[in-house]
Amino acid sequence: MSETFDDLWAGLAPLGRDRTTGGYRRFSWTPADRDVRAWFTEAAGGLGLDVRADGNGNLWAWWGEPGPGAVVTGSHLDSVPDGGAFDGPLGVAGALAAVAELRRRGLRPDRPLAVTVFVEEEGARFGVPCLGSRLLTGAITAHRAAGLTDADGVTWSSAMEAAGLDPSGIGPDPDLVANIGAFVELHVEQGRGLVHSGAPVGVAGSVWPHGRWRMDFSGRADHAGTTRLADRNDPMLPFAATVLAARAAAEEHGAVATVGKVHVSPNGSNAIPSRVRAWLDARAPDEAALRAVTDAVDAAARSAAVEHGVFQATYQESYSPVVNFRSGLRDRVAALAGADGAPAPVLPTGAGHDAGVLSTAVPTAMLFVRNPTGISHAPQEHAEPADRHRGVAALTDVLADLACD
Numbered sequence: 001m002s003e004t005f006d007d008l009w010a011g012l013a014p015l016g017r018d019r020t021t022g023g024y025r026r027f028s029w030t031p032a033d034r035d036v037r038a039w040f041t042e043a044a045g046g047l048g049l050d051v052r053a054d055g056n057g058n059l060w061a062w063w064g065e066p067g068p069g070a071v072v073t074g075s076h077l078d079s080v081p082d083g084g085a086f087d088g089p090l091g092v093a094g095a096l097a098a099v100a101e102l103r104r105r106g107l108r109p110d111r112p113l114a115v116t117v118f119v120e121e122e123g124a125r126f127g128v129p130c131l132g133s134r135l136l137t138g139a140i141t142a143h144r145a146a147g148l149t150d151a152d153g154v155t156w157s158s159a160m161e162a163a164g165l166d167p168s169g170i171g172p173d174p175d176l177v178a179n180i181g182a183f184v185e186l187h188v189e190q191g192r193g194l195v196h197s198g199a200p201v202g203v204a205g206s207v208w209p210h211g212r213w214r215m216d217f218s219g220r221a222d223h224a225g226t227t228r229l230a231d232r233n234d235p236m237l238p239f240a241a242t243v244l245a246a247r248a249a250a251e252e253h254g255a256v257a258t259v260g261k262v263h264v265s266p267n268g269s270n271a272i273p274s275r276v277r278a279w280l281d282a283r284a285p286d287e288a289a290l291r292a293v294t295d296a297v298d299a300a301a302r303s304a305a306v307e308h309g310v311f312q313a314t315y316q317e318s319y320s321p322v323v324n325f326r327s328g329l330r331d332r333v334a335a336l337a338g339a340d341g342a343p344a345p346v347l348p349t350g351a352g353h354d355a356g357v358l359s360t361a362v363p364t365a366m367l368f369v370r371n372p373t374g375i376s377h378a379p380q381e382h383a384e385p386a387d388r389h390r391g392v393a394a395l396t397d398v399l400a401d402l403a404c405d
């Protein structure tokens with residue numbers, strides 16, 4: 001039975017890792033996802049936890065019968081393409097290690113305790129991030145989720161079914177949510193706030209509002225060599241102008257904007273594209289700044305499309321309003337996670353999390369573990385072993401405080 005964090009990590013870390021890039025490719029309902037779900041089921045079962053999937057495919061490993069006031073911890077196991085090792089998995093392996101540590105301390109929770117794995121947190125295959133927690137809380141309808149498709153047109157429901165789960169039950173689970181007394185997510189910091197503060201563990205204060213927009217530029221395919229420039233309706237030009245406009249608007253409003261995913265049709269080097277489909281990820285310290293960025297980007301896209309005789313349309317695929325974690329639980333967690341009598345630092349983050357989605361319905365907190373590179377969503381993401389253990393120790397203390405009288 002794997003009990004220590006290092007034992008658990010040794011079993012999880014190799015799964016879904018791409019040998020050439022060193023990054024992870026754990027996309028929902030794929031064989032890599034099946035492997036990490038199997039790892040979780042076995043590791044949690046080995047700790048005597050009762051593992052069940054909810055109607056959305058989220059995994060719940062229960063210590064005690066599910067019921068009111070449950071203390072829940074966990075994160076996700078899916079990744080972005082070539083993601084880092086810790087984004088998600090640190091919170092899942094850390095939660096299991098914390099349960100093992102509670103047992104080692106001879107503690108028994110006085111209310112139900114669960115370790116969760118939320119599905120499709122990154123939205124890397126089906127486009128909407130935190131899909132499992134959004135479905136659970138009703139932040140997205142079952143109808144919309146069921147029809148989400150991946151790059152090959154495979155729907156969420158059919159992929160879930162092909163993975164052996166029944167998609168007919170997806171949707172909100174108000175009874176399960178009502179039973180959650182508190183949710184705490186341990187997560188690698190995606191940034192260098194803790195490096196600057198010199199602390200190994202921090203607490204999330206807020207999550208920036210952010211969203212994901214799909215932009216379609218439709219032009220006219222033609223020969224790259226025989227079509228005069230004046231005769232072209234080339235969607236690549238307004239696309240390029242839009243990327244630069246997004247960057248300029250973000251700089252102007254203290255925000256961030258990213259276009260990391262582009263599909264070009266027909267994607268031939270000697271054919272003027274017929275369509276460029278691109279995804280904008282925009283995030284800002286507040287809603288007004290975010291709206292200013294997206295308005296500026298949309299205006300630039302429209303005018304550039306007109307200039308080149310191209311049609312442009314923008315679709316909002318996901319939106320996450322600002323999250324301010326409740327100060328009571330936040331400060332209680334910061335006090336427990338601090339060192340030398342000082343509370344752990346409270347940090348804002350531009351990264352979205354299931355904890356942010358759940359915070360609309362239940363008291364929620366996040367613990368961050370120092371990432372010396374500050375890099376995330378890339379293979380260079382890192383957390384030193386000593387800091388991983390400090391994060392697990394802090395989570396253990398928080399769970400003991402919340403679950404044991």
Ligand code: HGY
Pocket residue numbers: 121122129350351352353
């Ligand atoms: O994209 C995010 O902010 C998170 O890592 N899913």
Ligand code: MN
Pocket residue numbers: 080087122377
């Ligand atoms: Mn992530």
Ligand code: MN
Pocket residue numbers: 076087088121187352353
């Ligand atoms: Mn994450």
Ligand code: MN
Pocket residue numbers: 075076121352353354355
């Ligand atoms: Mn998350």
